[in-house]
Amino acid sequence: MPMGWLNNAVNIAPIAARGQNRRATLNELLGLDSDTALVLVAPGGVHTRFAMERWPADQNIHWLVSEYWRVVHPCATAFEQTGIAFTDLVTSCDAVLGKCGYGTVTECVVNGIPLLYIPRPDWPEEPILLGWLNNHRAAVEVSPQQLASGNFGDSVAAARALQVQPCTADGAEQAAAVLQSHLQPVGATLDRALHADDGTTGRTA
Numbered sequence: 001m002p003m004g005w006l007n008n009a010v011n012i013a014p015i016a017a018r019g020q021n022r023r024a025t026l027n028e029l030l031g032l033d034s035d036t037a038l039v040l041v042a043p044g045g046v047h048t049r050f051a052m053e054r055w056p057a058d059q060n061i062h063w064l065v066s067e068y069w070r071v072v073h074p075c076a077t078a079f080e081q082t083g084i085a086f087t088d089l090v091t092s093c094d095a096v097l098g099k100c101g102y103g104t105v106t107e108c109v110v111n112g113i114p115l116l117y118i119p120r121p122d123w124p125e126e127p128i129l130l131g132w133l134n135n136h137r138a139a140v141e142v143s144p145q146q147l148a149s150g151n152f153g154d155s156v157a158a159a160r161a162l163q164v165q166p167c168t169a170d171g172a173e174q175a176a177a178v179l180q181s182h183l184q185p186v187g188a189t190l191d192r193a194l195h196a197d198d199g200t201t202g203r204t205a
Contacts, residue, residue, distance in 0.1 A: 001128045010178050015171040016106035019091030022084050026092055030077055032062055037156045040079065040093045041065045043118060044101055052076055055150025064089060087111070095159040097142070097152075100129040109136045112166040114159040116142050116152070138164045 003009055026038065041050070041063055052063065052071045065071050067078035079089055090096055091111040098104045099118050102125070108115045109132075117139055120126055133139040140159045146152055 001125055010174075012174040012178070013168050013171040014106040014110060015175070016103070016110040016169045017087045018169060019085070019087035019089070019107075019111050021091050022088050023092040026082065026084065026089075029082060030062060035060060037061045037094045037160060038092070039063055039116070039152075039156060040089050040096045042090075042096055042098045042104065044099055044104070050147055052150065054148075055152075059151075059153045059156070061152060061156055064093065095140070095156060099123075100126045100133065102129065105129045105133050106169070109133065109138050109164065109167055110169040112164045114138045114140055114162045114164055116140050116155055116159055118142055118147065136165045136167065137162050 023038070026032070027034065027036075030038075032038065037060060039061055041052075043050075049069050052065065052069070052073050055063075055073065055075075057074045059075075061075060063071075063073070063076040064079040064082070065076050067080040069078075071078075079086070082089065084092070087107060090107050090113055093113060095114045095116050096104065096108055097116040097118070099120055100115075100123070104115065107113075115133060115138055117130065117133070119141060130139060140155050140162070142152070142155055146155065
């Protein structure tokens, strides 16, 4: 987000984890063919849950969803049961269904996966994150009506047709380098402290 009140801001690349594509393993584990779309449902939020039991089962979409939701649906599997790391699941799916939070947005783009994003207009960071997501051709909006009905066929098809433009994820290294440039050797700091005059007794501190 723009932070115009800061005069020492430094731009860095995204901080996000890269995953390993395990799609072949997932298809075998879930009994899916290559035409079936695989979508990871990860909206975040403590109390977020969709009524997926009412979603159609004839859209050629398989959903990976949190075990905590206890979803009973012929086309849904708890992602914890796959035994595959979450970031690897992101990388292995055709799309992620979620919100425009920093972690979700950056992991999708870094791993070349589109985000079926749920708008939340009351969040001040959304326009900035969404703009960046669109710049990388990784965004498809979903409506409240879709979340209620589960009719995602067209949106998932649109997501699969996107040519996401991935980016580097070396922001952590860049941030560390910036911080390191402001640090001083411990020995030099201690040396100054030991030889500093406290200004009151004439003795060194």
